Amino acid sequence: MEYVNTPGPNRPLAPQAVVLLDPTTGLPMTTMPVTLSGESITVTVPAAVEINNDDGNPIPVTGPVTDAQLRAVAVPVSGPVTDAQLRATPIKTAVCLDSIGAAINPDAWAHTYGYDASGNLTTDTGADGASTWIKTYAYTAGILTSQTKWVKQ
Numbered sequence: 001m002e003y004v005n006t007p008g009p010n011r012p013l014a015p016q017a018v019v020l021l022d023p024t025t026g027l028p029m030t031t032m033p034v035t036l037s038g039e040s041i042t043v044t045v046p047a048a049v050e051i052n053n054d055d056g057n058p059i060p061v062t063g064p065v066t067d068a069q070l071r072a073v074a075v076p077v078s079g080p081v082t083d084a085q086l087r088a089t090p091i092k093t094a095v096c097l098d099s100i101g102a103a104i105n106p107d108a109w110a111h112t113y114g115y116d117a118s119g120n121l122t123t124d125t126g127a128d129g130a131s132t133w134i135k136t137y138a139y140t141a142g143i144l145t146s147q148t149k150w151v152k153q
Contacts, residue, residue, distance in 0.1 A: 096150070097149070098133060098149060098150040098151065098152055099148070099149040099150060099151045099152070100152065102152070104133065104150055105128075106126050106133075106150065108128060109126035109127055109128050109133075110126070110127050110128075111124055111125065111126050112124075112125045112127075113125075116139070118139075118142060120137070120139050120142065120144075121137050122136065122137055122138075123135070123136055123137070124137075126150070131152055131153070132152070132153045133150040133151060133152050133153065134148075134150070134151050134153060135147060135148055135149070135150050135151070136148045136151075
Protein backbone atom coordinates (compact mmCIF):
# COMPACT_ATOMS: atom_id res chain seq x y z
CA MET A 1 0.00 0.00 0.00
CA GLU A 2 1.36 3.38 -0.97
CA TYR A 3 0.62 6.44 1.18
CA VAL A 4 0.28 9.74 -0.68
CA ASN A 5 -0.01 12.91 1.37
CA THR A 6 1.20 15.61 -1.02
CA PRO A 7 0.30 16.39 -4.60
CA GLY A 8 3.02 15.87 -7.15
CA PRO A 9 3.64 15.77 -10.89
CA ASN A 10 2.11 12.30 -11.22
CA ARG A 11 -0.60 12.96 -8.62
CA PRO A 12 -2.11 16.41 -9.14
CA LEU A 13 -4.49 16.07 -6.18
CA ALA A 14 -3.89 15.03 -2.59
CA PRO A 15 -5.97 12.02 -1.52
CA GLN A 16 -9.44 12.87 -0.25
CA ALA A 17 -10.05 9.64 1.66
CA VAL A 18 -8.36 6.50 2.89
CA VAL A 19 -10.03 3.15 2.35
CA LEU A 20 -9.11 0.36 4.74
CA LEU A 21 -9.32 -3.13 3.30
CA ASP A 22 -10.26 -6.19 5.31
CA PRO A 23 -7.20 -8.46 5.05
CA THR A 24 -9.34 -11.62 5.09
CA THR A 25 -11.71 -10.60 2.29
CA GLY A 26 -9.85 -7.86 0.45
CA LEU A 27 -13.05 -5.79 0.56
CA PRO A 28 -13.42 -2.32 2.09
CA MET A 29 -14.05 -2.50 5.83
CA THR A 30 -17.41 -1.50 7.29
CA THR A 31 -17.67 2.17 8.12
CA MET A 32 -16.84 2.94 11.73
CA PRO A 33 -17.75 6.33 13.27
CA VAL A 34 -14.69 8.28 14.40
CA THR A 35 -14.88 11.18 16.87
CA LEU A 36 -12.04 13.64 17.37
CA SER A 37 -11.99 15.53 20.67
CA GLY A 38 -8.91 17.46 21.69
CA GLU A 39 -6.06 14.96 21.73
CA SER A 40 -8.23 11.86 21.82
CA ILE A 41 -9.81 9.81 19.07
CA THR A 42 -12.84 7.63 19.68
CA VAL A 43 -13.65 4.82 17.26
CA THR A 44 -16.89 2.88 17.59
CA VAL A 45 -16.17 -0.71 16.57
CA PRO A 46 -19.25 -2.72 15.52
CA ALA A 47 -17.82 -6.03 16.74
CA ALA A 48 -16.29 -7.73 19.75
CA VAL A 49 -12.75 -6.56 20.44
CA GLU A 50 -10.19 -8.33 22.61
CA ILE A 51 -8.03 -6.00 24.68
CA ASN A 52 -4.69 -7.22 25.98
CA ASN A 53 -3.99 -5.18 29.11
CA ASP A 54 -0.64 -6.54 30.33
CA ASP A 55 0.07 -3.34 32.29
CA GLY A 56 -3.06 -3.73 34.42
CA ASN A 57 -4.05 -0.09 33.99
CA PRO A 58 -7.77 0.76 34.02
CA ILE A 59 -9.44 0.75 30.63
CA PRO A 60 -12.36 3.20 30.35
CA VAL A 61 -15.50 1.57 28.96
CA THR A 62 -18.80 3.14 28.01
CA GLY A 63 -22.07 1.50 27.10
CA PRO A 64 -24.06 -1.32 28.64
CA VAL A 65 -21.93 -3.63 30.78
CA THR A 66 -23.11 -6.95 32.18
CA ASP A 67 -22.61 -8.26 35.70
CA ALA A 68 -20.28 -10.96 34.33
CA GLN A 69 -18.09 -8.29 32.71
CA LEU A 70 -17.83 -6.31 35.95
CA ARG A 71 -16.95 -9.17 38.31
CA ALA A 72 -13.98 -11.50 38.37
CA VAL A 73 -16.03 -14.01 40.37
CA ALA A 74 -19.75 -14.56 39.94
CA VAL A 75 -21.95 -13.47 42.83
CA PRO A 76 -24.80 -15.84 43.75
CA VAL A 77 -28.16 -14.14 43.36
CA SER A 78 -30.51 -17.04 44.03
CA GLY A 79 -31.95 -18.23 47.33
CA PRO A 80 -34.23 -16.66 49.89
CA VAL A 81 -33.94 -12.89 50.12
CA THR A 82 -35.69 -10.74 52.72
CA ASP A 83 -37.19 -7.31 52.25
CA ALA A 84 -34.53 -5.88 54.58
CA GLN A 85 -31.76 -7.24 52.32
CA LEU A 86 -33.31 -5.68 49.22
CA ARG A 87 -34.11 -2.24 50.60
CA ALA A 88 -32.10 0.42 52.36
CA THR A 89 -35.19 1.29 54.42
CA PRO A 90 -38.33 -0.73 55.12
CA ILE A 91 -41.40 -0.20 52.96
CA LYS A 92 -43.70 2.41 54.44
CA THR A 93 -47.33 1.43 54.43
CA ALA A 94 -50.33 3.66 54.97
CA VAL A 95 -53.95 3.07 55.83
CA CYS A 96 -56.59 4.82 53.74
CA LEU A 97 -59.21 6.51 55.93
CA ASP A 98 -62.68 7.66 54.94
CA SER A 99 -64.29 10.99 55.95
CA ILE A 100 -65.05 9.77 59.51
CA GLY A 101 -61.63 8.16 60.05
CA ALA A 102 -62.58 4.54 59.42
CA ALA A 103 -59.93 2.36 57.70
CA ILE A 104 -60.97 1.42 54.16
CA ASN A 105 -59.45 -0.41 51.17
CA PRO A 106 -60.56 1.27 47.90
CA ASP A 107 -58.34 -1.08 45.86
CA ALA A 108 -60.65 -3.98 46.76
CA TRP A 109 -63.86 -2.21 45.69
CA ALA A 110 -65.86 -2.23 42.46
CA HIS A 111 -65.79 1.34 41.08
CA THR A 112 -68.20 3.41 39.00
CA TYR A 113 -66.94 6.72 37.59
CA GLY A 114 -68.81 9.94 36.69
CA TYR A 115 -67.50 12.52 34.22
CA ASP A 116 -68.48 16.08 33.22
CA ALA A 117 -69.02 17.29 29.63
CA SER A 118 -65.28 18.05 29.30
CA GLY A 119 -64.34 14.48 30.23
CA ASN A 120 -63.08 15.35 33.72
CA LEU A 121 -63.60 12.75 36.45
CA THR A 122 -66.23 14.19 38.84
CA THR A 123 -67.19 11.22 41.02
CA ASP A 124 -65.67 7.89 41.98
CA THR A 125 -68.17 5.57 43.62
CA GLY A 126 -66.74 2.50 45.31
CA ALA A 127 -68.65 -0.45 46.75
CA ASP A 128 -67.44 -3.47 48.71
CA GLY A 129 -70.74 -5.38 48.55
CA ALA A 130 -71.98 -4.16 51.92
CA SER A 131 -71.29 -0.40 51.80
CA THR A 132 -70.79 2.38 49.25
CA TRP A 133 -68.43 5.37 49.36
CA ILE A 134 -68.22 8.40 47.05
CA LYS A 135 -65.27 10.67 46.32
CA THR A 136 -66.02 13.94 44.49
CA TYR A 137 -63.62 15.99 42.34
CA ALA A 138 -63.92 19.71 41.40
CA TYR A 139 -62.20 21.59 38.56
CA THR A 140 -61.56 25.19 37.54
CA ALA A 141 -60.81 25.70 33.84
CA GLY A 142 -60.03 21.98 33.53
CA ILE A 143 -57.54 22.00 36.44
CA LEU A 144 -58.28 19.79 39.45
CA THR A 145 -58.84 22.15 42.40
CA SER A 146 -60.25 19.87 45.10
CA GLN A 147 -61.30 16.36 46.01
CA THR A 148 -63.24 15.06 48.97
CA LYS A 149 -62.33 12.18 51.23
CA TRP A 150 -64.22 8.94 50.72
CA VAL A 151 -67.71 9.62 52.12
CA LYS A 152 -69.68 6.57 53.25
CA GLN A 153 -73.28 6.57 51.96
